Amino acid sequence: MECARPLAGGMRVALDGVDEVVIGRGDARAIERTRDGDRNVVRVTIPDKKASSLHARIVLGEGGVAIHDLGSTNGTHVGGARVEHAAIESGAVIEIGQSLFVYSEISERASWRGSDLDGEKSEAKLAGLATLDPLLAARLARLERVAASGVSVMLLGETGTGKEVLARAVHVLSQRPGPFVAINCGAIPANLVESQLFGHMKGAFSGAVRDEPGLVRSAHFGTLFLDEIGDLPAPSQAALLRVLQEGEVLPVGATRATKVDIRVVCATHRPLDDLMEKGEFRRDLYARLAGFAFAVPPLRERRADIGLIVASLLRSPKIQNGEALRFRSDAARALLRYEWPLNIRELEQCLTTSSVLAEEGVIRLDDLPAQVAESAPPSADPGASNERDEALRRELLLRLAETRGNLSEVARAMGKARQQVQRWVRRFGIDPEAFRERE
DSSP states (O other), X not given: OBXXXXXXXXXXXXXXXXXXXXXXXXXXOEEEEEEETTEEXXXXXXXXXXXXXXXXXXXXXXXXXXXXXXXXXXXXXETTEEESEEEEOTTOEEEETTEEEEOOOOOTTSOOOOOOEEHHHHTTSOTTOOOSOHHHHHHHHHHHHHHTSSOOEEEEOOTTSOHHHHHHHHHHHHTOSSOEEEEEGGGSOGGGHHHHHHOBOTTSSTTOOSOBOHHHHHTTTSEEEEETGGGOOHHHHHHHHHHHHHSEEOOBTOSSOEEOOOEEEEEESSOHHHHHHTTSSOHHHXXXXXXXXXXXXXXXXXXXXXXXXXXXXXXXXXXTTGGGOEEOHHHHHHHHHOOOTTHHHHHHHHHHHHHHHOBTTEXXXXXXXXXXXXXXXXXXXXXXXXXXXXXXHHHHHHHHHHHTTOHHHHHHHHTOOHHHHHHHHHHTTOOHHHHHTOO
């Protein structure tokens, strides 16, 4: 994420097979792969006035990954602390001038082929389908293929992750001639769900002063998006199942069904498996809706996409003067470090408010909500660093004891790559064999 050019979005540099990365200032973004003797080197340039022409070097080796400052004017920072040399781990936020990088490791078990990607190319995709994460990109490519068919799609994920944005992308890719019609099943009073979904005839009930087609028929030849499908009442579930099975709608008060051609995309944050076990959600309806289930990841698992998402949100008319905004480094660092429990919706609200508070078009740390601002460490703090190391060491010892020294299980429990756990074990001088010998 470039603080002076946030609209430039993100950039991915693949490091598989790379021995060294050199980062410095250039006229434009560029990624060049070269050889230096028997070493594979990647040279990354960024148009950042605060970066030096040769700013920092990242070395990847058997003992781990380390960053070295190359005598830069403004220094190299890791996690907000200025460093000359430092080991870096997966998730580390690195600052070069006013540009922020996130170093990420992907499990060896994951099947992917890394490739470089500039955010401008990724942003050309439909909203919701852009990502710099190669594993998520592979999953989204499968969703795109399904979108071109008539298969029903179920989007699963936390509130605020952008499920409706993805549903609209599915509709666009389907090229269906009808409209995209969205309904929040949890926002309609239970006694009105069927009339709003399936329509009603004049006089069918008190207040029915005219015929209404309902949302299902309004989506004829298009896409019906049923958000929070887990909140749909049981009687309405039966009626919806009939629509999907027969391809026809029976409005409330009508005696004859009407044919309808719709593609259904639904979404929920509720555990439908549990609801089916309790008898609160029909299994036969689930089978009809879950032709292709797609889990939408929370924003905290998409840290490498923050720059890309920020660029997209700044172009929204909701954000005041978004295309002219810039960030202070500490504010951008806070965006990358915060966990975003309410996901993209929370990030959008954060930027909307900050854009109003920003003076001279610059978003500063004080312009961010308190909970976001507090996630950015103000400066190097050796004491705090030592406390974090000790807390990490204690957790490692506990996990190793629980798993009898099984590093793979420790990695799964901590949500980290196995290589990262191996580095921590070496760093703290811990012998996993000692745990395996215990009864």
